[in-house]
Amino acid sequence: MKHFSHSKKFISLLLSVAVAMTMTLSTVMTPLAAASVSDLRQKLQEQQAALEKVNQQLKEAQSDKADAQAIKTQLEQQKSLLLSQIGTLTEQIGGLDNDIVNKQDEINQKQQEVDQKQAEYDQRWADFKDRMRAMQRLNDGGSIALLSSATNLYQLLTFATTLEQIVSKDEEICQQLEDEHTQLEQQRAELEQAKADLEAKKADYEAQKAALNSKTSELAENISQTDESISKAEAEEQALKEAQIEANKKVDEAAKELDAALNAANQAYGNASIQCSLDFGRPLATYKYVSCYFGGNGHRGTDYAAPGGTEIF
Incomplete structure (x- = not known):
């Protein structure tokens, strides 16, 4: 009986120790489990914050890319318009070149007419001067011999009239040649002025074309810079997409770790699912x-x- 009594006391003592150890372990595990869950929850929140940051950066990069593409579209439209204007000016300049060549041909032809008329005038004037010198010789003595050879009064009267008619006709022809020469010179001057106007118009078109070419080059440079911005934004977008994938993986991993800790804690205190990492x-x-x-x-x-x-x- 004493042996049985001692055994019973020993068993009671063991049970007391077991209960005490269980309570102690429970008391110790609870704060440890709470600390672990708290740390994992904090880790999940940090990963979610990192993911939100990456998402925001990705959104900004995509917005920058869209803005750059919109700017590029506008610049290309402006460049296309300028190229169209340059093409129009080039055609107009080509037309003016043809007009200038044609006008120069007209000037050359008119100059030939002027030179020809001047030659006729010079020849007529030379002939007139020759006749005047001949008449002068007649006045110096030859005319007396010519008059004395007249056989009747008619010859005497028509001699002076004939000389007067010759002089009058020469003067008329010379005046006509001079008037024609003046008219041709005026026409040639008008052609020269028309040519000068065409050349001035061409110079103005050339200046406009040069300005448009300069603007086109500037737009091309801006488009090139915009392409660089787009490429940079695309590279940044791709990098952020990869970072987004990694951030999502880390969030998933942190959520799984938290869920595992919560499930372990739930199982320690019952089978009912109390909470998890997701915001249900x-x-x-x-x-x-x-x-x-x-x-x-x-x-x-x-x-x-x-x-x-x-x-x-």
């Missing part, structure tokens, strides 16, 4: 404010704030 809807339709999460300070439940006396679910 609240199980209660009326009370939605969590006043204490599971694991906080060793707490073994998730408390929703409600008036005193509310039934516990």
Whole structure:
């Protein structure tokens, strides 16, 4: 009986020690589990914040890319318009070149007419001077011999008239040649002025074309810079997409770690699923404010704030 009594005491002692150890381990594990869950929750929040940052940066990069592409489209439209204007000016300049060549041909032809008329005038004037010298010789003595050879009064009277008619005709022809020469010179001057106007117009078109070419070159440079911006934005977008994938992986990993810790804690205190890493809807339709999460300070439940006396679910 004494042996049995001692055994019974020993068994009771072992049970007491086991209970004490269980309570001690439970007391120790609860803060450790709470600390682990808290750390994992903090890690998940940090990874989610990092993911949000990457998402925002990706959104900004895509916006920058879209802006650069819009600017490039505008620049290309402006460049296309300028090239069209340059093409029009080039055609107009080509037309003016033809007009200038044609006008120069007209000037050359008119100059030939002027030179020919001048030659006729010079020849007529030379002939007139020869006749005047001949008449002068007649006045110096030859005319007396010519008059004395007249056989009747008619010859005497018509001699002076004939000389006067010759002089008058020469003067008329010379005046006509001079008038024609003046008219041709005026026409040639008008052609020269028309040519000068065409050349001035061509010079103006050339200046406009040069300005448009300069503007086109400037636009081409801006388009090239915009292409660089687009390429940079695309590279940044690709890098951020890769970073986004990595950030999502880290969020998933942190969520899995937190879920594993929560599941372990849930299993330690019951089979009911209390919470997880995902932000699901609240199980209660009326009370939605969590006043204490599971694991906080060793707490073994998730408390929703409600008036005193509310039934516990």
